[in-house]
Amino acid sequence: MRVSKLLEQKGAAVATIKGGATIAESVAELARHGIGALVVSADGEHIDGIVSERDIVRRLADRKAELLGDPVSSIMSTTVHTCSMDDDVETLMAIMTDRRIRHVPVVNDGVLAGVVSIGDVVKSRIGELEKDRNELVEYIQAR
Numbered sequence: 001m002r003v004s005k006l007l008e009q010k011g012a013a014v015a016t017i018k019g020g021a022t023i024a025e026s027v028a029e030l031a032r033h034g035i036g037a038l039v040v041s042a043d044g045e046h047i048d049g050i051v052s053e054r055d056i057v058r059r060l061a062d063r064k065a066e067l068l069g070d071p072v073s074s075i076m077s078t079t080v081h082t083c084s085m086d087d088d089v090e091t092l093m094a095i096m097t098d099r100r101i102r103h104v105p106v107v108n109d110g111v112l113a114g115v116v117s118i119g120d121v122v123k124s125r126i127g128e129l130e131k132d133r134n135e136l137v138e139y140i141q142a143r
Contacts, residue, residue, distance in 0.1 A: 001088065001128065002085065002086060002087065002088055002089070003083055003084065003085050003088070003106055003114075004085040006089060006116060006121070006124050007085070007106060007113070007114045007116070009124070011114075012106075012113055012114040013114075014039055014044075014105070014113075014115050015029060015033045015035055015038050015039070015115075016038060016040070016041040017029055017038045017039075017040055017041075017051070017072055018040070018041070018042055019040050019042065019048055019049065019071060019072050019076065020071050020072070021072050022068065022069055022070065022071060022072070023056060023059075023067055023068050023069070023070050023071070023074075023075065024068040024069065025072075026038055026056070026072050027056060027068070035117075036052055036053050036054075036102060036103060036117065037050055037051065037052040037053070037103040037115070037117075038050070038051050038052075038072075039080075039115060040072055040073065040076045044112070045111045045112055046110075046111070047080050047105055047107070048073075048076070049072075049076030049077055049078045049080060050076060050077050050080050050103065050105065051072050051075060051076040052102070052103060054102075055075050055076065055077065059075050080105060081099055081101060082104060082105045082106065083095070083104050083105075083106055084106065084107060084108065085106060089121055089124055089125070092104060092116060092121060093121055093125075096118055096121065102117055103115055103116070103117050103118075104117075
């Protein structure tokens with residue numbers, strides 16, 4: 001399955017935040033959307049970085065509540081691994097596993113087109129396995 005098909009199924013909406021927003025604002029956005037990461041973008045189309053719950057929690061351990069007033073840009077990951085609409089989900093799973101990341105922005109013609117999470121990939125894979133299983137059961141029952 002291609003990433004484009006995955007985005008068709010889950011939707012292409014992307015939650016973004018500006019690098020100058022506070023970490024407290026990013027926590028509120030994560031909670032509001034019920035997601036684990038925000039793409040950091042000044043214009044909503046180009047990726048400046050990514051900030052995840054994990055980034056926030058790890059910094060909170062050191063800085064406590066004083067961290068919440070700092071800008072997102074101070075803790076965001078600036079090395080962002082992306083994929084394209086034409087990439088296959090198996091390759092994406094390998095990237096997520098090898099890089100130990102849970103969210104991968106999708107870029108189409110240089111513009112942010114979506115985000116795929118590990119949950120999206122797992123849900124897709126389970127759907128494929130169930131389809132294969134059902135086809136095998138039908139095949140066996142038809143004999």
